[in-house]
Amino acid sequence: MNLLLLGPPGAGKGTQAQHLMACYDIPQLSTGEMLRAAVAEGSDLGKQAKVIMEAGNLVPDDLMINLISDRIGQDDCANGFILDGFPRTTAQAAALDTMLGERNLSLDKVISITVDEEALVERIIGRFSCADCGAGYHDEFQKPRTEGECDKCGGGNFTRREDDNRETVKSRLKTYHEQTAPILPHYEADGRLIEVDGMAEISVVTDNILMLLEDGRGD
Numbered sequence: 445m446n447l448l449l450l451g452p453p454g455a456g457k458g459t460q461a462q463h464l465m466a467c468y469d470i471p472q473l474s475t476g477e478m479l480r481a482a483v484a485e486g487s488d489l490g491k492q493a494k495v496i497m498e499a500g501n502l503v504p505d506d507l508m509i510n511l512i513s514d515r516i517g518q519d520d521c522a523n524g525f526i527l528d529g530f531p532r533t534t535a536q537a538a539a540l541d542t543m544l545g546e547r548n549l550s551l552d553k554v555i556s557i558t559v560d561e562e563a564l565v566e567r568i569i570g571r572f573s574c575a576d577c578g579a580g581y582h583d584e585f586q587k588p589r590t591e592g593e594c595d596k597c598g599g600g601n602f603t604r605r606e607d608d609n610r611e612t613v614k615s616r617l618k619t620y621h622e623q624t625a626p627i628l629p630h631y632e633a634d635g636r637l638i639e640v641d642g643m644a645e646i647s648v649v650t651d652n653i654l655m656l657l658e659d660g661r662g663d
């Protein structure tokens with residue numbers, strides 16, 4: 445199963461990707477996570493990406509296309525993958541079609557998660573994650589079961605993203621509307637797009653996505 449999760453910053457792409465990974469046993473390919481790892485490593489890509497990400501802008505298309513093309517070719521993607529955060533521009537969407545076509549692959553479904561703008565800001569400002577295993581949380585909507593302890597690995601170190609501040613969020617949302625939302629019609633036109641109400645509770649959103657994916661299997 446090859447899936448693409450689309451939606452504005454804070455829509456719940458990463459959160460839902462975690463559940464879909466477990467259901468279908470396929471990896472999440474998050475370009476945001478890859479870039480944050482590159483920044484932490486201090487690689488050339490990381491140095492270039494750091495400033496761009498902190499300003500809420502997009503890393504150049506050619507760098508992102510190469511990154512995802514290499515990643516899709518890795519062994520763990522043999523049974524499918526969940527794209528999260530790529531494509532983000534019309535040029536990236538065209539490049540994805542080409543790279544999948546060359547491998548005789550295609551996207552089974554494109555899931556667009558919709559959320560009200562005010563809720564997005566609240567979600568992003570309250571987000572934190574486990575510094576050890578990466579599990580995602582929220583100050584209000586997804587607290588660890590035991591305060592200060594990660595549900596998944598039991599660790600007690602938590603971290604917040606550099607770009608999760610009010611100012612950068614505004615600019616990330618603007619970038620989304622100007623550069624990413626215009627790719628939606630591309631997927632709508634060929635019937636692969638399914639829209640999911642991301643305002644519901646996390647588990648309800650997951651159930652709705654799974655139901656829509658299973659419905660589509662009979663196509």
Ligand code: AP5
Pocket residue numbers: 451452453454455456457458459460475476477479496497498500501502503504508528529530531532536567568570571572580581582583585586616642643644645646649
């Ligand atoms: P990226 O990491 O992809 O960030 P993003 O698109 O801004 O999306 P987020 O990760 O902020 O949101 P999400 O939808 O994953 O939400 P989450 O599930 O965490 O990209 C970061 C940067 O990297 C970009 O700005 C850009 O600079 C660069 N970049 C990345 N890819 C690129 C590309 N292809 N080209 C160029 N540049 C690129 O949920 C958010 C919070 O809400 C969590 O705390 C969660 O617990 C909570 N939550 C989730 N669902 C619900 C719900 N239903 N109800 C209540 N709370 C919820």
Ligand code: MG
Pocket residue numbers: 457458459474476
């Ligand atoms: Mg994310």
